[in-house]
Amino acid sequence: MATFEAQVEGLTSLAIAGGTAPTQTELTQFLTDGAKEVINNLPDHLLALCSSEQTFTSGTPQTLNTGKVLYATRSDGTIAQPCRLIPSAMVGRALDSGDMTAASTTDPIYYIKNNTIDIAPSSGASVYSEVQYPVVAFGDSAIAVFPDEAEYLVVLYASIKSLQNVLSDKSDASTTINTAFVAVISALNQATAATDKFESADTESVFGDEDTFLTASSQLTRVKAAIDSAESLINGNQPSSTTDAFGALADEDIELVGSSLSVAQTEMNRAQAHLSEWVAIGDMRAKEANIALSEAQGYTSEIQARLNEDSIKYGWYEKQQAKLQVDYDKGLAQLIS
Secondary structure, three states, rough: OHHHHHHHHHHHHHOOOOOOOOOOHHHHHHHHHHHHHHHHOOOHHHHHHHEEEEEEOOOOOEEEEOEEEEEEEEEEOEEEEEEEEHHHHHHHOOOOOOOOOOOOOOOOOEEOOOOEEEEEEOOEEEEEEEEOOOOOOOOOOOOOOOOOOOOOOOOOHHHHHHHHHHHHHOOHHHHHHHHHHHHHHHHHHHHHHHHHHHHHHHHHOOOHHHHHOOOOOHHHHHHHHHHHHHHHHOOOOOOOOOOHHHHHHHHHHHHHHHHHHHHHHHHHHHHHHHHHHHHOOOOOOHHHHHHHHHHHHHHHHHHHHHHHHHHHHHHHHHHHHHHHHHHHHHHHHHHHH
C-alpha cells in the first residue's frame, strides 16, 4: 500500500518531500490530528478498535491519557467483575460499607478524579480500557489500533490541511516576484539617473538648450515625471503603503498588485513615448533611459505572468480543498451513522 505521504500527494498535487509547504513534519502532524478527530467522532462499536487495556492494583490512582474510558473491571479472586462508574463526588459514600451504594468485590466501582482513574475496593487486580490516539507518520501506510474503514478519512483530513497550508504560505511565490520587483526598481533607478543628467545639458547632452530639458513643457521633464510616477506605484507608497504593488503583494491581494502594475506600465509607456523623438535624434542619455525602461517593462511582464500562474494554481488548490472537504464530511457522517 502507498504511504500516506504518497496518497496525500496524489490528492493534492503537492510535492511534499523536500517541499516547504507543507513539510513532512507538518504532514505527520496533520495525519496525527486527523486520526484524533476521527476517533473523537467514532461510534461506540468502533471505539473498541482504538483502545487498549491497562492493568493496575485498585487503590493506586492511575493517570489518564484520555477521557475516553470504555470500561473497568476488578478481579474478585475468581472472575473479572465489571465496575460501575460513579461521579467522583460520590466516592466517600461508595467507600462506606454501611451505605447502600457501597462498593464490594462483586460490585466494584470506578471513578475519574483530577485526571486519574481508580477502582474500589482497593488491593484488587484491576483493568481499565482507554482509547488510544496514535501518532501517524508521513511514511506510514497503515494505522495500528484503528479501524481500517476509517483510515481513508485520515488521508482526506491531512490532504485538506496540506492544501490550507500551501494556500497560507506565500513565501515561494513572493520570493520570485519580489526578485522581479527589485529588478524593476533597479531598471527604473537607472532610467531616472539617465534623465537626471539632462539637467546639466550643456555638458551631458548633444543638445545645448537648457529650456529644452528643464521647462515644464519639455519632453524630458515629462519623461522623468512618468518614471517617478511608475516607481511610486510599485514601491513608493502611492496611493498608499498598502496599495502600491509591494504593499498589495504583502497583503496577498493579487488583483490590486495587477492593477498597480497596470498603471505603472501605462506610465512607463508614456515615458517611452516622450523619449522616442530623442532616441531618433541620437541623444545617448535618451537611449540609456529607453533601454532601462524596456528592461523594467520586461520584468513587469514577468511579474504579471507569475501572478497569473499563481492565481491559476491557487484557484485549483482552493477548489480541490473544497471537494476534499465535502468527501471528508460525507465519509465521517456515514461512519458515525
